[in-house]
Amino acid sequence: MRTLVIGGSGFVGSRLLSQLGDVSKVINFDKNQSPFFKEITVIGDIRNKEQLDAIFNNNDISNVVLLAAEHRDDISPKSLYYDVNVKGTQNVLDAMDQYGVKDLFFTSSVAVYGLNKDNPDETHDIDPFNHYGKSKWEAEKVIKSWYDKDTKDKNITIIRPTVIFGERNRGNVYNLLKQIASGRFVMIGDGLNKKSMAYVGNVVAFIKKAINNNAKGYKVYNYVDNPDLTMNELVSQVHKSLNKKGKSIKMPYSLGMLTGYAFDLISKITNRKYAISSVRVKKFCAKTQFNATKIHSSFTSPFSLQEGLDHTLKYEFASKKDDDVVFYSE
Numbered sequence: 001m002r003t004l005v006i007g008g009s010g011f012v013g014s015r016l017l018s019q020l021g022d023v024s025k026v027i028n029f030d031k032n033q034s035p036f037f038k039e040i041t042v043i044g045d046i047r048n049k050e051q052l053d054a055i056f057n058n059n060d061i062s063n064v065v066l067l068a069a070e071h072r073d074d075i076s077p078k079s080l081y082y083d084v085n086v087k088g089t090q091n092v093l094d095a096m097d098q099y100g101v102k103d104l105f106f107t108s109s110v111a112v113y114g115l116n117k118d119n120p121d122e123t124h125d126i127d128p129f130n131h132y133g134k135s136k137w138e139a140e141k142v143i144k145s146w147y148d149k150d151t152k153d154k155n156i157t158i159i160r161p162t163v164i165f166g167e168r169n170r171g172n173v174y175n176l177l178k179q180i181a182s183g184r185f186v187m188i189g190d191g192l193n194k195k196s197m198a199y200v201g202n203v204v205a206f207i208k209k210a211i212n213n214n215a216k217g218y219k220v221y222n223y224v225d226n227p228d229l230t231m232n233e234l235v236s237q238v239h240k241s242l243n244k245k246g247k248s249i250k251m252p253y254s255l256g257m258l259t260g261y262a263f264d265l266i267s268k269i270t271n272r273k274y275a276i277s278s279v280r281v282k283k284f285c286a287k288t289q290f291n292a293t294k295i296h297s298s299f300t301s302p303f304s305l306q307e308g309l310d311h312t313l314k315y316e317f318a319s320k321k322d323d324d325v326v327f328y329s330e
Contacts, residue, residue: 002027003211004061006046006092007068009034011169011327012107016065016204020211029055030068035325046088049095056099063103063155063211066092071109071132071329074273078131085135086142093146103155104143105210110162110196110222110290112137115283121291122160122220130279140220147218154218157210159203161223162290166200166308167315171329172283173197174316175275180238180246181317187248188256189285191232196224196290199308202301209299224292225305231284237306241313256281 008017008028017037020026027040029052034041044051046068055061070084089106096104111133113120128134140158147156165173179185203223229237232248239246251259260278267274303311 001025001060001062003063003065004029004055004059005065005067006030007066008037009041010067011166011171011329012164012200012203013067014168014327015166015200016067016207019204019208027055027059027061046091047083049091052091052095053098056095056101061099061101063105063214064092064096064101065105065207065211067107069107069136074277075131081131081135082138085132086138089139090142093142097146102153103211103214105157105207106139106143106159107207108136108140108158108160109133110160110224110288112140112160113290115286115288117290119289119291120222122222122294144218151218153216155214155216156218157215158218158220159207159210159223160221160290161198161203162196162288164198164200164203165312167312168326169200169329170326172280176234176284177238177313177316180235180248181242181244181313183244183246185235185246185248187231187235187250188281189231189251189253191235191248191250192230193285193287194228194230194289195234196228196288196292197305197308198223198225199301199303199305199312201303201308201311205302206295206299221295222290222292223295224290225301225303225308226292226296227305228289229305237309238313241310242317253285256285 003026005013005017006029007013009030009032014036017028023040028034028037029042029044031045042055044055070080075081112126112128113124114127114129126137128137147154163173202225235248257278260276260281263274263276264278
């Protein structure tokens with residue numbers, strides 16, 4: 001029996017594959033080749049039912065970890081979010097039905113709650129503000145419908161992580177840490193907004209534990225590493241980890257948004273993507289704080305948030321690299 005990891009060639013998936021142990025009991029299905037696990041990787045797309053059928057038919061699959069998703073801020077056309085995140089999920093569930101597989105571990109997102117909510121837990125109202133969050137919520141509804149159709153012996157674990165950071169990731173958090181580490185960081189707003197964060201090593205540890213526990217039923221968890229830091233505290237933590245001194249230039253929120261809109265216009269005219277956009281400024285200044293009491297009542301993270309930040313900062317900005325493998329996301 002094998003664990004099928006769908007989307008295992010990316011940032012979280014690569015870390016998970018490295019932790020699952022015996023590779024003869026794992027198979028990776030991804031549209032991209034894995035930089036570390038080529039021998040267990042099958043190239044394919046969850047939008048392609050025939051490719052999914054082949055992977056299930058040719059392997060004795062016991063459970064599925066579904067990580068694959070379109071999640072960057074600037075995906076075009078927007079329909080890709082729904083083709084991959086919703087229809088792709090339905091295709092996976094159809095294949096699981098056909099081959100009698102009943103255990104699913106699915107990474108959703110706290111994006112389903114929307115921005116500037118008051119520390120929402122798993123029972124909070126759903127109010128996504130972008131297509132990524134909307135498509136993830138639609139995918140969750142597809143999974144719940146699939147579960148309700150036949151609950152017998154099914155094990156569904158849905159994880160809603162906040163923004164995930166860690167070594168090798170080249171997403172928004174890396175860009176933020178790089179700017180702070182450079183000493184040329186511009187703080188938009190007062191820096192008092194709190195940001196929930198999740199270290200990749202902890203997220204992967206929870207997924208592994210959920211697989212090993214094999215607890216039946218339908219379960220939803222937020223994932224956040226505590227304590228939540230304000231932007232000002234995060235800047236201080238970066239300086240402390242790298243033993244640097246630095247000051248942040250502060251820019252009013254209104255001017256930051258104006259700058260974001262200007263880059264939106266330039267992007268549209270030049271057909272190029274930029275690190276600055278109105279959406280990213282809005283997300284940067286928003287309070288993105290989430291309640292993960294439920295998950296931490298039964299799971300002890302192997303790394304503290306400070307340790308995760310320290311590992312990431314030392315690896316990215318203070319250590320010699322053995323290779324140049326990185327993952328682009330967000």
